[in-house]
Amino acid sequence: MWDSDGSRNNAAHKAWRVEVLDRDGWSCQLQHRHCEGRANEAHHLVRPAVRPDLEYDPGNGVAACPSCHKVETQKQATEARRVSNARARRPREQHPGLS
Numbered sequence: 779m780w781d782s783d784g785s786r787n788n789a790a791h792k793a794w795r796v797e798v799l800d801r802d803g804w805s806c807q808l809q810h811r812h813c814e815g816r817a818n819e820a821h822h823l824v825r826p827a828v829r830p831d832l833e834y835d836p837g838n839g840v841a842a843c844p845s846c847h848k849v850e851t852q853k854q855a856t857e858a859r860r861v862s863n864a865r866a867r868r869p870r871e872q873h874p875g876l877s
């Protein structure tokens with residue numbers, strides 16, 4: 779599924795991107811600060827690393843401008859780190875019958 783260089787330049791990804799952009803009228807749905815307004819990229823709401831089955835689901839995509847896409851991708855990377863740290867630190871759950 780992934781090219782050797784790590785890019786997702788395949789037909790399925792292109793079709794997904796166009797479907798998402800057409801649905802959202804090629805206007806950015808993320809609207810962060812510095813939003814450029816006009817979208818030319820599709821952003822995954824749930825990262826394909828988390829849900830590979832949703833990678834080409836149009837419901838898992840929103841139209842994004844390059845500026846917002848960058849912000850959102852960075853946010854997801856931070857969130858992914860935070861979640862994996864929280865998981866590592868989570869204390870063992872108590873036995874339900876012992877309280």
Ligand SMILES: [Zn+2]
Nearest residue numbers: 806813843846
């Ligand atoms: Zn934007």
